[in-house]
Amino acid sequence: MSExxxxxxxxxxxxxxxxxxxxxxxxxxxxxxxxxxxxxxxVRAVDGVSLSIGRGxxxxxxxxxxxxxxxxxxxxxxxxxxxxxxxxxxxxDITHMWQRQLRPLRQDFQMVFQDPAESLDxxxxxxxxxxxxxxxxxMGNREQRRERVAExxxxxxxxxxxxxxxxxxxxxxxxxxxxxxxxxxxxxDLLVLDEPVSxxxxxxxxxxxxxxxxxxRDLGLSYLFIAHDLAVVKHVSDRIAVxxxxxxxxxxxADELYRNPRHAYTKALIEAIPVSDPSxxxxxxxxxxxxxxxxxxxxxxxxxxxxxxPGYEESIGMDISLKEIEPGHxxxxxxxxxxxxxxxxxxxx
Amino acid sequence: xxxxxxxxxxxxxIERGSSLWRDAWLRMGKNKIxxxxxxxxxxxxxxxxxxxxxxxxxxxQDLTNKFASPSGEHWxxxxxxxxxxxxxxxxxxxxxxxxxxxxxxxAVTIGVTYGAISGFYGGRVDTIMMRIVDTLLSIPFLMVxxxxxxxxxxxxxxxxxxxxxxxxxxxxxxxxxxNVLPLFFALGLFGWLTLARIVRAQVLSLKEREFVxxxxxxxxxxxxxxxxxxxxxTLGPTVVYATLTVPGFIMYEATLSYLGLGVExxxxxxxxxxxxxxxxxxxxxxxxxxxxxxxxxxxxALNFLGDGLRDALDVRASKD
Numbered sequence: 001m002s003e004x005x006x007x008x009x010x011x012x013x014x015x016x017x018x019x020x021x022x023x024x025x026x027x028x029x030x031x032x033x034x035x036x037x038x039x040x041x042x043v044r045a046v047d048g049v050s051l052s053i054g055r056g057x058x059x060x061x062x063x064x065x066x067x068x069x070x071x072x073x074x075x076x077x078x079x080x081x082x083x084x085x086x087x088x089x090x091x092x093d094i095t096h097m098w099q100r101q102l103r104p105l106r107q108d109f110q111m112v113f114q115d116p117a118e119s120l121d122x123x124x125x126x127x128x129x130x131x132x133x134x135x136x137x138x139m140g141n142r143e144q145r146r147e148r149v150a151e152x153x154x155x156x157x158x159x160x161x162x163x164x165x166x167x168x169x170x171x172x173x174x175x176x177x178x179x180x181x182x183x184x185x186x187x188x189d190l191l192v193l194d195e196p197v198s199x200x201x202x203x204x205x206x207x208x209x210x211x212x213x214x215x216x217r218d219l220g221l222s223y224l225f226i227a228h229d230l231a232v233v234k235h236v237s238d239r240i241a242v243x244x245x246x247x248x249x250x251x252x253x254a255d256e257l258y259r260n261p262r263h264a265y266t267k268a269l270i271e272a273i274p275v276s277d278p279s280x281x282x283x284x285x286x287x288x289x290x291x292x293x294x295x296x297x298x299x300x301x302x303x304x305x306x307x308x309x310p311g312y313e314e315s316i317g318m319d320i321s322l323k324e325i326e327p328g329h330x331x332x333x334x335x336x337x338x339x340x341x342x343x344x345x346x347x348x349x
Numbered sequence: 350x351x352x353x354x355x356x357x358x359x360x361x362x363i364e365r366g367s368s369l370w371r372d373a374w375l376r377m378g379k380n381k382i383x384x385x386x387x388x389x390x391x392x393x394x395x396x397x398x399x400x401x402x403x404x405x406x407x408x409x410q411d412l413t414n415k416f417a418s419p420s421g422e423h424w425x426x427x428x429x430x431x432x433x434x435x436x437x438x439x440x441x442x443x444x445x446x447x448x449x450x451x452x453x454x455x456a457v458t459i460g461v462t463y464g465a466i467s468g469f470y471g472g473r474v475d476t477i478m479m480r481i482v483d484t485l486l487s488i489p490f491l492m493v494x495x496x497x498x499x500x501x502x503x504x505x506x507x508x509x510x511x512x513x514x515x516x517x518x519x520x521x522x523x524x525x526x527x528n529v530l531p532l533f534f535a536l537g538l539f540g541w542l543t544l545a546r547i548v549r550a551q552v553l554s555l556k557e558r559e560f561v562x563x564x565x566x567x568x569x570x571x572x573x574x575x576x577x578x579x580x581x582x583t584l585g586p587t588v589v590y591a592t593l594t595v596p597g598f599i600m601y602e603a604t605l606s607y608l609g610l611g612v613e614x615x616x617x618x619x620x621x622x623x624x625x626x627x628x629x630x631x632x633x634x635x636x637x638x639x640x641x642x643x644x645x646x647x648x649x650a651l652n653f654l655g656d657g658l659r660d661a662l663d664v665r666a667s668k669d
Contacts, residue, residue, distance in 0.1 A: 077566050103568040111566045118559035123581040133567045182567075 019090060019190055019222050020053040020076070020109075026084035027068070027075045031295060044294045045071040047246035048085065050322065053190065058216065058223040060237030060254065062230055062269065066291050068246040069226045070114075073192045076224065077111045078102055089190070107137050110183035114195040116175035120167040126153075126178055127163030133185040152181040156211060173204035177211065184215070192224045197232060209236055231273045234258065239328075242266045245302040246294055248322060249337070252329040262325065264337040265303045304336035312336045373661040383657020386650035393647050397442035404436035408521070408615045416633050425639050429629060432615075438640050441617035444529055446647070448536065448602040448618075449595040455537030456544055457591050461580060463541065464548030469556055469575050479549065486542050494535045498610045501531030525616050532611050536598055547590055551583040585662040592655035596648040603644065619644045 027046035030039045045068040053059045063069045075082045078094060086095045089109060094102060110133070113119035120129055130149045134140060140148065150160045156177040158170075167175055176196060183191055196212070197205040213236055215221060227233045233240055234254055241251040242265060250263040261267045268287045289306045292298055298305035300315035314335040323333040331338060377383050405423075411431035419426045425435040467478040509527040513520050555561065556579060564574045599619070605611035606620030614621055619640050626637030 074562075079562055079566055099565075099568070099570070106566070106568040111563070113559050113563055115559060119563040121560045121564075121578050121582070123578075123584075132564075132569075136568050 017055045018052050019055050019057075020224070021088040022052065022072075022076060022085070023050050023088070024085035025049045025072065025075060025082055025087060027071050027080055028083040041295050044246050044297065046075060046082075047294075047297075049243070049246070049248055050085075051241055051248065051251065053222050053224060055189070055222055056216070056220050057239070058225055058237045060233035060240040061224060061226045061243060062228060062233050062240060063243035064291055065228060066294075067243045068294070069228075069243050070194055072243070073111070073194045073224060073226050077106075077109055077192050079111075103136070107186045108188050109190040109192065110186065110188040111192045111194060112176075112179050112183050112196045115199045116167070116172065116179040117199075119179060120175060120182075122166065122168055124166075125163065126158075126165055126167055126170075129167065129178065130163070130182050130185055133182060137186050139186065148185065149181075152184055155184065155215070156181045171204075172200050173208055176200060176208050180208075180211065180215070184219075187219075188221070190222045190224065192226070194226045195228065196225075198227065198229070205232065212236065229273075230269050242269065245291055245297060247302075247320075247332065248330075249303065249332040249334075250330065251322070252326075252331075256329060260329075262329070262331050262338055263303075264307070264309065301332075301334040301336050304334065309336035373658075377657050377661040380657045380660060382653050383661075386653035386657065389646060389650040390654060393442060393643070393650070394446060397439050397446060401436065401439035401443065404439060405433040407432060407437040407440040407617055409433070416629075416636075426635065428625065428636055429633075434636065434639060437617045437622060438619070438643055441619045441622050441640065442643060442647075444525075444612055444616070444618040445599050445602055445620070445644070448529065448532060449599040449651075451533050452536035452540050452598040452601075453591050453595050455533070456540030456594065457587060458541075459537070460541035460544030461548050461583070461587060464545035465552050465575055465580050465583070467545070468549035468552030469571070469579065471553070471556075475549070479546075482542050482545055485539065490539050493539070494605060495610055497535045497538075498531050498605070501534065502528075505530050528616055529612055529618075532602060532605065536601055540594065540598065544587070544590055544594075547586060548583050551586060552579055555579050555582050585659075588662060589655055589659040592651060592658055596651040599644075599648065599651075 025046055026044070026048055028042040028044050031041040031043060032038065033040040047068075049072055051059060061069050061072065071080065074080050076087055078087070078097070078099075082095055086093055088094070089105065092105070094105060097105075124132070127146070127149050130152055131145045134145050134148065139145065146163075149163050153160050153162050158174060158177050158181070162170070162174075162178070167178055170178065176199075180196075193212070197208050200208060209232065212223070216223060223236070225233060225236055230240075237254045239252065240254050240257045241248045242257075242263065243249070244265050250257070250261070250266045257266065258270060261270055272287065287307070292302055292306060300312055301309075301320060303309075304312040304315055320332055320334045322330045324330050409432060411427065414423075414427055414431045415429055417423050417427040417431070423433050423435065425433075425438070428434050428437065463478065463482075467475045505527040508530075509523050512518050512523050512527070561574055561578060564578050569577070602611055602618060603620030603623060606618050607624040609624075612618040612621055614625070622640035623637060623644065626634075626640060629636050
């Protein structure tokens with residue numbers, strides 16, 4: 001957090017040095033059935049998401065499992081082919097680029113995966129793994145790459161001798177450091193971090209988070225930080241987007257979100273953050289029900305439907321979209337979930 | 350958090366972490382049966398491919414000295430034609446082991462490539478490729494080999510003649526070589542089918558793993574993902590299966606030769622020797638028993654070796 005502005009969160013959204021712009025991104029997966037495997041429906045995993053990330057900024061993306069946040073991350077780095085909308089990176093539209101065209105651009109955005117045990121090939125040494133992105137981008141010769149691998153391992157706090165070992169010889173936190181070193185190898189500007197600490201022990205989580213923040217400060221990286229846990233995201237993000245059933249329901253500066261959550265779902269998530277002090281009991285009712293099926297979403301507001309909010313009927317048939325209610329504070333414009341007064345009582349019943 | 354940033358660059362060059370194969374090797378070292386098997390197999394190979402050249406001519410007949418008992422002259426005695434049994438066993442071993450190894454090599458090359466492509470591309474490609482495998486597997490193996498052998502042995506005779514005439518190769522050697530070619534061909538043609546299935550199944554699950562996704566996000570092309578990441582990960586099961594198929598192919602060779610479809614006398618192979626020995630089972634059982642001992646020892650060794658390899662290559666079982 002080099003600049004004060006970034007923390008307050010209002011400023012970055014209108015940042016002219018925008019790195020990533022996602023507009024109305026849709027990622028639908030066809031559901032096939034019947035004898036001739038006709039398409040009988042679609043899983044609307046990501047359904048019209050718009051966001052942007054400025055240079056050096058961290059955008060946190062939170063939501064329950066199954067809300068489409070990982071899918072969104074994968075669609076952004078083009079591991080998936082989006083169904084609609086656009087992804088613009090540094091001004092160039094990468095939404096429908098071929099993988100071959102995309103390859104040189106991949107140098108600028110890399111992804112860190114949730115489970116490093118899974119995302120690192122067990123048959124390759126750490127040195128090979130970290131050097132691989134450089135090989136793909138044809139950076140340097142063998143000697144230079146080896147030098148750079150050593151630098152990167154230093155950088156993420158691993159011994160240089162790690163290069164000759166295999167990823168399964170390391171602990172979870174160390175493996176994630178390998179994953180980060182690998183993503184950093186080609187000097188990217190943007191890292192999409194897909195739940196980078198969720199698979200780690202709590203004690204190790206903060207070390208990796210600190211490493212990520214330190215790297216951001218030193219290298220001027222931008223992060224899209226995906227997590228299901230507001231507590232983790234709060235720590236690292238400049239702005240936070242809350243996602244529910246394929247849509248963003250609230251997006252604003254990190255502090256603002258905690259001080260002044262406006263969407264009922266955001267409030268419920270904040271309520272759900274565990275408190276470390278057992279004497280400080282809070283009386284909130286846990287969120288009931290499941291996230292509705294993205295194959296067959298309810299006709300109105302998806303969250304109002306789940307908690308049977310009083311104003312749900314109103315939302316049926318409405319075109320619910322993100323509205324900027326205050327500078328930098330975007331919220332889904334739904335009659336049943338949005339409280340009018342800031343920080344009013346909890347609407348979730 | 351700022352851990353060990355100062356590491357001596359010189360010491361780091363010397364210090365090499367454990368590699369997968371070295372680990373496997375160390376683990377196998379603890380498996381006594383596997384090591385003994387390896388030694389037995391190596392000794393057999395050395396005898397057949399090295400020591401055999403210093404032995405007597407395996408085709409040289411001496412009708413005055415039939416069914417001789419073991420002696421300084423003939424270490425394991427002689428057979429019904431007065432040929433030196435020991436050297437026939439060693440020369441026969443050459444053919445048998447070569448058949449096993451070459452056919453396995455062919456089967457692994459075809460099987461891994463075919464299975465990997467089928468599993469990786471999936472969908473219609475996979476369906477078509479696997480139905481071809483199913484069809485081939487449904488054809489009785491022995492029947493096809495009989496037909497192939499009949500067709501190809503004629504062809505091998507003319508090839509042999511042609512080579513001797515044009516290239517001036519040694520006639521015996523050329524005959525021996527072309528005589529077994531149809532066998533290699535037939536075994537290789539069918540041997541890869543099961544392996545292709547195994548590899549395909551592996552690839553099907555591997556391609557959904559996150560490290561493949563990670564490789565895609567780095568910008569690796571499909572083909573390079575397949576050959577750099579997926580196929581190396583199938584190697585464990587492949588190596589094990591391959592080791593276990595070597596004795597299988599040796600058996601096939603023996604079976605075919607026993608039926609008179611493989612190697613033809615006076616060339617020798619373990620199958621031929623057992624076949625010939627069986628004729629004198631009552632009068633001279635050693636003609637059957639001695640080649641049989643070599644044969645079964647090798648098969649045992651290869652099977653135990655395969656088992657040992659399977660245990661040794663199971664990375665996760667021992668590491669996590």
